[in-house]
Amino acid sequence: xxxxxxxxxxxxxxxxxxxxxxxxxxxxxxxxxxxxxxxxxxxxxxxxxxxxxxxxxxxxxxxxxxxxxxxxxxxxxxxxxxxxxxxxxxxxxxxxxxxxxxxxxxxxxxxxxxxxxxxxxxxxxxxxxxxxxxxxxxxxxxxxx
Numbered sequence: 435x436x437x438x439x440x441x442x443x444x445x446x447x448x449x450x451x452x453x454x455x456x457x458x459x460x461x462x463x464x465x466x467x468x469x470x471x472x473x474x475x476x477x478x479x480x481x482x483x484x485x486x487x488x489x490x491x492x493x494x495x496x497x498x499x500x501x502x503x504x505x506x507x508x509x510x511x512x513x514x515x516x517x518x519x520x521x522x523x524x525x526x527x528x529x530x531x532x533x534x535x536x537x538x539x540x541x542x543x544x545x546x547x548x549x550x551x552x553x554x555x556x557x558x559x560x561x562x563x564x565x566x567x568x569x570x571x572x573x574x575x576x577x578x579x
Contacts, residue, residue, distance in 0.1 A: 458484065
């Protein structure tokens with residue numbers, strides 16, 4: 435019985451450690467006065483992400499250096515697992531990016547679409563999420579939600 439209990443304990447510890455490694459860590463840069471970015475960070479946290487929020491006044495430059503053209507920038511810029519995620523991208527598309535691991539710099543949902551995660555209002559149109567590269571190529575559609 436004691437041996438069975440020891441084996442069960444080891445299995446539980448292994449599962450707990452594996453679960454802890456599954457937590458996705460992200461760093462989100464946002465304008466210091468923006469509250470919808472905090473809403474997006476909380477949305478990600480509710481979906482299993484560990485998000486560190488860093489207020490900055492250099493958001494445009496951070497996005498540009500990450501490969502996101504100015505016309506395609508979102509409200510905030512997040513870095514996760516070597517990718518940039520710009521704007522209020524739904525978690526399904528973030529998970530798709532992390533699962534598929536395409537050879538791109540990251541993804542962006544330009545602007546601040548109503549009804550997107552962290553934003554108020556109802557979603558009225560599908561969200562078009564674009565793939566961006568660091569080499570300056572024009573963004574292409576990555577997903578529609």
